[in-house]
Amino acid sequence: MATLFGSGIRRREDPRLLTGTGLFTDDLKLAGMTYMVVVRSPYAHATVRRIDKAAAAAAPGVLAVFTSADLTGIGTVLCAWNVPDSDLKVPAHPLLAAERVRYVGDGVAIVIADSPEAARDAAELVDVDYDPLPAVVDPEKATRSDAPTLHADVPGNVAFTWTVAGGDADAAFAAAPVKVDLRIVQQRLLPTAMEPRAAVASHNAATGQLTLWTTSQNPHIHRFLASVTLGVPEHKVRVISPDVGGGFGSKIPCYADELLASFAAMRVGRPVRWTEDRSENYKATIHGRDHIEYVEMCGNGDGTITGLRTRVFAGLGAYASTAAPGVPTILHGLMYSGSYRIPNIHGVVKGVYTTTTPVDAYRGAGRPEATFLVERLVDTFARAVGLDPADVRRRNLITKDEMPYTVATGITYDSGDYHTAFDKALAAIGYDAFRAEQAKAREQGRYVGIGLSTYTEICGLGPSQVAGAVGFGGGLYESAIVRVYPTGVVRVYIGTRPHGQGEETTFAQIVADEFGVPIENVEVVAGDTESTPQGWGTYGSRTTAVGGSAVVLAARKVKEKARKLAAHLLEAGEDDVEWQDGAFRVKGSPAQSKSFADVALMANVAWNMPAGLEPGLEASAFFDPSNFVYPYGTHISTVEVDIETGAVSVLRYVCVDDCGPHINPMIVEGQVHGGVIQGIGEALQEMAVYTDDGQLLTGTMMDYAVPKASQMPRIESHFTYTASPVNPLGVKGIGEAGTIASVACIANAVCDALAPFGIRHIDKPLTPARVWAAIQQAGGGAR
Amino acid sequence: MRRTISLTVNGVSRDLNVEPRTLLVHALREQLDLTGTHVGCDTTQCGACTVHLDGRAVKSCNVLAVQAEGRDVRTIEGMGTPDALHPLQTAFWEKHGLQCGFCTPGMIMTAADLLSSNPAPSEAEIRHAFQGNLCRCTGYQKIVEAVQAAAAQR
Numbered sequence: 038m039a040t041l042f043g044s045g046i047r048r049r050e051d052p053r054l055l056t057g058t059g060l061f062t063d064d065l066k067l068a069g070m071t072y073m074v075v076v077r078s079p080y081a082h083a084t085v086r087r088i089d090k091a092a093a094a095a096a097p098g099v100l101a102v103f104t105s106a107d108l109t110g111i112g113t114v115l116c117a118w119n120v121p122d123s124d125l126k127v128p129a130h131p132l133l134a135a136e137r138v139r140y141v142g143d144g145v146a147i148v149i150a151d152s153p154e155a156a157r158d159a160a161e162l163v164d165v166d167y168d169p170l171p172a173v174v175d176p177e178k179a180t181r182s183d184a185p186t187l188h189a190d191v192p193g194n195v196a197f198t199w200t201v202a203g204g205d206a207d208a209a210f211a212a213a214p215v216k217v218d219l220r221i222v223q224q225r226l227l228p229t230a231m232e233p234r235a236a237v238a239s240h241n242a243a244t245g246q247l248t249l250w251t252t253s254q255n256p257h258i259h260r261f262l263a264s265v266t267l268g269v270p271e272h273k274v275r276v277i278s279p280d281v282g283g284g285f286g287s288k289i290p291c292y293a294d295e296l297l298a299s300f301a302a303m304r305v306g307r308p309v310r311w312t313e314d315r316s317e318n319y320k321a322t323i324h325g326r327d328h329i330e331y332v333e334m335c336g337n338g339d340g341t342i343t344g345l346r347t348r349v350f351a352g353l354g355a356y357a358s359t360a361a362p363g364v365p366t367i368l369h370g371l372m373y374s375g376s377y378r379i380p381n382i383h384g385v386v387k388g389v390y391t392t393t394t395p396v397d398a399y400r401g402a403g404r405p406e407a408t409f410l411v412e413r414l415v416d417t418f419a420r421a422v423g424l425d426p427a428d429v430r431r432r433n434l435i436t437k438d439e440m441p442y443t444v445a446t447g448i449t450y451d452s453g454d455y456h457t458a459f460d461k462a463l464a465a466i467g468y469d470a471f472r473a474e475q476a477k478a479r480e481q482g483r484y485v486g487i488g489l490s491t492y493t494e495i496c497g498l499g500p501s502q503v504a505g506a507v508g509f510g511g512g513l514y515e516s517a518i519v520r521v522y523p524t525g526v527v528r529v530y531i532g533t534r535p536h537g538q539g540e541e542t543t544f545a546q547i548v549a550d551e552f553g554v555p556i557e558n559v560e561v562v563a564g565d566t567e568s569t570p571q572g573w574g575t576y577g578s579r580t581t582a583v584g585g586s587a588v589v590l591a592a593r594k595v596k597e598k599a600r601k602l603a604a605h606l607l608e609a610g611e612d613d614v615e616w617q618d619g620a621f622r623v624k625g626s627p628a629q630s631k632s633f634a635d636v637a638l639m640a641n642v643a644w645n646m647p648a649g650l651e652p653g654l655e656a657s658a659f660f661d662p663s664n665f666v667y668p669y670g671t672h673i674s675t676v677e678v679d680i681e682t683g684a685v686s687v688l689r690y691v692c693v694d695d696c697g698p699h700i701n702p703m704i705v706e707g708q709v710h711g712g713v714i715q716g717i718g719e720a721l722q723e724m725a726v727y728t729d730d731g732q733l734l735t736g737t738m739m740d741y742a743v744p745k746a747s748q749m750p751r752i753e754s755h756f757t758y759t760a761s762p763v764n765p766l767g768v769k770g771i772g773e774a775g776t777i778a779s780v781a782c783i784a785n786a787v788c789d790a791l792a793p794f795g796i797r798h799i800d801k802p803l804t805p806a807r808v809w810a811a812i813q814q815a816g817g818g819a820r
Numbered sequence: 821m822r823r824t825i826s827l828t829v830n831g832v833s834r835d836l837n838v839e840p841r842t843l844l845v846h847a848l849r850e851q852l853d854l855t856g857t858h859v860g861c862d863t864t865q866c867g868a869c870t871v872h873l874d875g876r877a878v879k880s881c882n883v884l885a886v887q888a889e890g891r892d893v894r895t896i897e898g899m900g901t902p903d904a905l906h907p908l909q910t911a912f913w914e915k916h917g918l919q920c921g922f923c924t925p926g927m928i929m930t931a932a933d934l935l936s937s938n939p940a941p942s943e944a945e946i947r948h949a950f951q952g953n954l955c956r957c958t959g960y961q962k963i964v965e966a967v968q969a970a971a972a973q974r
Contacts, residue, residue, distance in 0.1 A: 047913050054921025055909040057856015057896035061922065064855035153850075154839065231860045231868060231922040231956050282858070282922025283956050315861035537920030537957050703916045710959035711919065738865035738954070746947040746960040775959075 041546035041556060045703030048542045049556075059280040062235035062250050063312045070237075071100055072153040073298050073311040074160040076146040077320065078138035081172035081392040081731020082185060085136055085145060085165060093148055093162040098155030100305050102163065103297075104146045105135040111300055112266040114293050114356065117258070117510035118363035123197035125508075128188035128390075130356040132266075132293040132300070138167070139187050139355035140393050141733055142320030144293055149301050149309060172731035176352035176389040177329045187355060187390045196353055196388035197362060201370040203445030204381030209344030213335035217417045222800045223328035223406045225352065225725040227319055227741050228399045232282020234322055235312040236295040238302035245273045247303065251295045253278035253564075254288045254534055255574020258511060260566045262291040262359070267299055278564040281536035285715070286398035287322050288536070289576050290359035294321065319736050324725055325399020327352035328365065328406055334414040340422055340429040344381040345373055347410065353388050354395035360509075361397045362388055367507045368495065368577075369403030374444035375411035376455050376491040376669055377433040382445040392731045398576060400715055401776040404494045412490045412781035416788065417797060426489055426785070427468060434459060434491065450493060450667040451761050453695065458757045459491060462671035462693040465755055471675060479793060484678045485688070486790025489671065490782035496770035497582030497666035497763070514661035515584040516570035519548065519591040521599075521654040523641040525634030526558040529591075532572015533584040534564050538772060539704040540580055544588050546700055547766070551592040552633045553619030570657055578668070578770025581700065586764040587660035594656035602640055603631040605647035666761045666769040670694035672713070672778040676786040680817060683809025685721060685787055687750040692778065695757045696771040705771050709754045712775020718744040719776070720783035722802050742802075793817075825889040829854070830898030838885040845869040845880035847888075848895060856896040856925045860954070867953030870926035871895045877933035879952065896925035899932070908932055908970045917966035919957035927953050931967045939974055941967070 053059045090102040114130040134143045146163045150156035171185040178184055179194045187194055210216060230252075237250040247269050253259045256276040264271040281288060294311055302309040313321060331348040351365035370384045415433075419426040435442050437454040444450065471487050478485045498504070501512040516532040529548055535541065545559040552559075562568060572584065596616070603621035604614040613624050621636065623629040636654070639645060643652030675688040692709060699705045722742040726734040735741040760767030780801065787803050788796060794815035799807055824837050829852060838847050848854040848871070857880055860868035869881045872894040880893075900906035905913070908928050918924040927950065934941060934949040941949065946967045947960065955963060 048916070050921070051913045051918060052902040052905070054918055054924055055905065055912055055928070056900060056902050057854070057925050058902065059856075059921055061855070061858070063859070064849075066853070153846075154841075229956055231866060231920065231954065232858070233860070281920065282860075283920040285956065312859075314859075315863065315866070539919070707916045707919060707958060707962055710961050711957045712959075714959035715956070737863045738861045739863045743865075743954050743956065745954065746950040746964065747944075749947075749960055751961055752959060 040550045042550050042700055045701055046542065048539050049545060050541045061232055061280045061282055062237060062252050065237045065250055067237065067239055067308040069307045071149050071151055071305060071307045071309050072156040073301055073309050074148045074156040075144045075294060075297065076148065076160050076163045078134065078141060078143040078145055080138060080167050080169050081141050082170040083138050083167040084170060085134060085138060086168055087166040088146060089164040090146060092164065093159040096159035096162055098150040098152055099148060099159045100151065101149045101301065102146060103301065105131055105133040108132055108300065110268055114291060115262050115266060116357035116359060116361065117262065118360045119508040119510065120197060120199060120362040120366050121508045123199040123366065125197040125362055126191045127357045128191055132297055141731055142394055143355065147297050147301060149305050172392040174391050174393050174727040174729065174731055176327060176350040176391055179389045179391045180350065180387065187392060191390060194390045196357060196390055199366040199370065199386045201373065201384045201446050202382065203447060206344045206346050206381040206383035209381035210335045210346065213343050214338055215418065215421050216333060216335045217414060217421050218333040219413055219417060219798050221330040221332060221410050221413065223326040223330065223409065224801060225327040226325040226399055226719060226723050227725050227735065228285045228287035228325055229743055230283035230285055230287055233313045233315060233318045234288065234294065236298040237308060237310045238299040239308040240302045242306065246275065247273060247299055248275045248277065249295060249299050250277045250279060252281050252288050254284045254536060254576055256534055256564055256566050257532060257572050258574055259291055263296060263299060266296055276566045278534050284536050285400040286325065286402055286576060289574065290323055290397050316737050319741065320394055320733060323358050323397040324354065324394050325396060326406060327396050330410055332410045332414055334418045336418060338422055340424045340432045342377055342379050342418065342433045345379050347373065347384040349384065349386040351386055351388050352391050352393065352396055354391060354393045356395050358395040358397035361395065363509060364398050364403045369407050371446045371448050372404050372407035372495060373411065373446055375408060376435060376493045378435055380445055393727060400712065401773045404773065405716065405777045405780055408490065408492045408777050409781045412785060413798065416785045427463060430489060430491060431456065431459065448495065449664065451664050451763050452759050453667060453669050454757065454759055455491065455669060458669065458693045458695055459671045461755060461757060462673050462691055465753065466673045466675065466689060466691040484680055484790045485675060486786045487673065487675050488782045488784065488786025488789055489673050490778050490785060491671045492778040493667050493669040494774060494777050495665045496578035496668055497662060498577035498579045499665045500663060501661050511573055513573055514659050515587040516572050516657065516659045517587040517591040518570050518657040519595050519655060521595060521637045523638050525554060525637040527552065527554065529559065529561045529588055530569045531561060531563045531584055531588065532570050533575045533580045535575055535580055538575065538580060538708065539701065543581060543700040543704060544585060547585060547589050548592050551589065551596060554633055578772040581768050582666050582764050582770050583660060583662055585766050585768060587658050589765050590660055591656045591658035594658060595654055599633065599636045599640065599654060601647065601650055603636050606631055606639060606645065662763050664763045666763060668694065668696045668769040668771065668774050670774060670778060672782040674782045674786045676783065676790055678787060678790045678808060680812050683805035683812065685803055685808060687717065689753065690750050691753045693755045693757060694771065694774050695759050696774065697760050697767045697769040698758055706754050708771045709775045710752050712773060713752050713779045714744050714749050716776040716779030717749060717783055720780045720801050720803060722804060724802050823886055825886055827888045827890065828892045830894055836885060840886055842885040843881055844883040844885045844888050847885040848880060854895045854897050858922055858925060860922065865954060867926040867930060868923050870929040870953065872929060872933065877930045896928060899928060907973055911966040911970035915962050915966035915969055917958065917963040923953060923955045927955065927963055935971055935974065940971055
């Protein structure tokens with residue numbers, strides 16, 4: 038019988054989304070609904086002298102105005118990744134600022150009214166007397182002695198200093214004949230999920246039950262943290278994450294706003310809805326990246342890499358967001374070996390508070406930054422030794438015979454055949470032919486370039502024991518309940534929260550295969566903590582590798598029980614019954630059989646159960662992986678630079694990714710496309726810009742350059758398939774790969790195109806203005 | 821200050837009582853429960869709120885409800901139902917032209933307007949037509965393929 042695993046079937050979540058009948062949080066209407074607006078600081082850093090809420094409280098339709106003084110008994114916004122051995126300092130992050138605001142967008146008051154318009158009008162009437170203080174937006178400058186201090190308990194604004202080391206990097210550099218270095222700016226980015234954040238909170242005073250509908254990638258984490266901060270017992274908190282319009286990491290953190298809506302619902306006694314607008318989203322929802330990096334690579338004249346060193350200033354913004362400390366450390370520094378044998382590595386990352394919006398996980402989260410610095414260094418090193426960058430990569434790539442391979446940073450890559458993916462990408466783009474064309478183009482005064490980027494990412498987060506060891510404030514296993522109804526239809530309850538990645542379809546494919554039932558008979562349920570088992574969410578390309586594995590384990594438990602019952606019903610020994618052609622059959626006499634639906638009915642009515650077997654047909658499973666998974670691949674792009682304008686055109690973009698076997702190849706390809714375009718946006722156009730006094734200049738979509746269809750190339754997507762040994766599906770995760778590989782790929786192509794000018798590096802985004810300026814500075818293109 | 825307006829929405833005559841400042845998108849979402857039209861920005865960039873006004877795609881966050889007086893509005897709910905999808909909805913489904921689905925209603929409304937004036941657009945024309953519709957998930961390629969597939973079926 039044909040299996041659904043490996044089939045690019047249409048997604049089951051689509052009919053509702055295509056017809057406008059999905060349910061996003063802001064779509065929700067409850068009887069007696071009230072509306073919340075957050076009054077936010079217009080200053081990056083200021084003392085709050087006084088807040089006068091009288092006029093707002095007296096405005097038409099207003100039910101309440103709350104400031105920090107009203108938040109008695111309420112805790113703070115929590116940071117949940119306490120990276121060890123880093124002297125981490127997490128200052129208090131109140132839900133509403135009391136005496137001091139620390140970024141533009143910091144909340145100072147909330148207004149609750151009976152219509153959105155009334156709430157917004159009244160918010161304008163909240164009179165806050167600010168006394169501005171000096172701001173600092175640059176994470177390196179924030180560590181200098183003349184920088185303003187954000188938090189009294191964090192001298193010098195340094196949140197942590199984290200070191201990663203393996204081998205002896207200093208000795209390697211001292212001995213190496215070739216050394217290269219770069220200063221890299223990983224510019225601040227705005228995640229820009231198309232759906233802004235939203236929350237609807239409802240409280241039942243009689244039962245003490247708080248229900249919070251919210252835009253969440255991980256509702257169980259939000260339940261946990263909301264319970265702690267609000268002081269509501271965890272079993273009285275129900276978090277529902279309905280359809281979620283993209284996250285890219287920005288809907289992982291626990292923010293003040295959702296908790297404030299919950300607080301207000303408890304105080305006002307009516308449901309409260311809050312939805313941010315885009316300008317508010319850009320100020321109040323986490324940002325990504327924001328590193329200043331000093332990086333070096335050393336090696337031999339034959340192209341062998343022997344060492345890598347980094348010194349990184351990672352901006353955290355004004356407060357430590359939920360996962361923030363782990364992003365530039367565990368998810369970044371441990372990946373400094375990339376896809377290569379680099380025996381000696383030393384990195385120091387300083388997390389720094391600045392008067393800006395908090396920074397946390399954004400698609401790739403630490404790994405794009407690691408891949409970018411490694412891949413830029415490899416190209417720079419190749420140029421220094423006078424070798425082709427493809428040859429240098431091939432020489433240093435970890436070979437498949439070395440797998441599993443422990444890199445100098447101490448982690449062990451599970452599996453991979455890097456050279457095959459690399460060679461496949463070179464062949465697909467026609468590397469040698471392009472080099473020949475490039476030489477000709479240069480003679481004609483055209484500047485074309487080719488950029489390579491290999492990548493290895495740490496995904497499928499991860500073994501819970503490791504999570505504990507690295508200070509992650511939760512487990513990283515996943516869970517599933519598979520429940521079979523009397524008519525043989527199936528519901529699968531999962532602890533993760535897909536929000537565009539298609540697991541309502543792929544998980545149903547797995548279960549339908551396992552039970553030999555039509556996929557229409559399988560429904561996947563996610564997002565409601567009331568019905569789904571404890572899970573840790575969708576991020577870190579973990580949902581299929583970890584959550585999918587829990588699903589298959591639960592399904593196998595169900596099937597094993599079904600087999601026992603089938604044997605009993607067939608009056609055969611357990612060992613004499615096998616699953617074949619979509620039914621339980623007696624070995625040797627396959628006509629004697631029970632379908633899955635037959636067994637489901639008999640299990641649920643329990644008229645004739647064998648001794649020792651409980652009625653019913655359902656099982657739950659928890660899957661805790663033994664290791665992370667390490668997807669990898671090679672991306673290659675070709676570009677042309679117009680040296681008169683500095684404009685970069687992407688000519689071709691080829692990728693070869695390996696995420697293990699594909700459950701649904703159509704969905705996998707979609708993930709690659711989206712990730713690559715997000716990375717090209719980072720490489721060429723996206724940047725959050727602050728003025729020195731902390732005003733966000735890119736505060737709307739008019740100013741922040743989200744990639745448009747007309748600006749982006751077609752992606753030529755190819756794959757290799759290397760199963761991971763660490764989960765029963767062999768899958769690795771593909772949600773972040775494109776973003777991780779593509780940024781360096783494009784930057785390397787542009788630098789390659791401009792090599793005749795001696796241009797070694799240009800800070801991204803590689804906008805026409807920056808590229809043009811670099812060409813001018815190098816003495817090229819002048820007229 | 822509130823005004824009552826009459827308009828046709830998805831073929832049905834409706835009377836709405838709105839403030840002069842009420843945006844069409846908010847009237848559709850909050851008063852008519854047509855929540856398939858989404859709000860993704862506040863500066864007319866994202867296109868998630870795209871609807872048809874007298875047959876042409878407009879951003880309903882940039883139209884006052886009172887400006888729709890006497891006019892014909894079509895939203896995503898008026899395009900097709902899960903049991904009877906519009907050909908563009910089918911094409912987006914088959915070509916995987918959506919992931920999170922938040923931008924999708926606006927994409928489909930814009931694509932329908934494009935195909936009504938240009939039944940066989942080139943890839944470049946399709947990409948240009950989405951100048952005012954942003955998608956953060958798909959990278960656009962499968963959206964383009966969906967529009968091409970729908971065009972080929974006409």
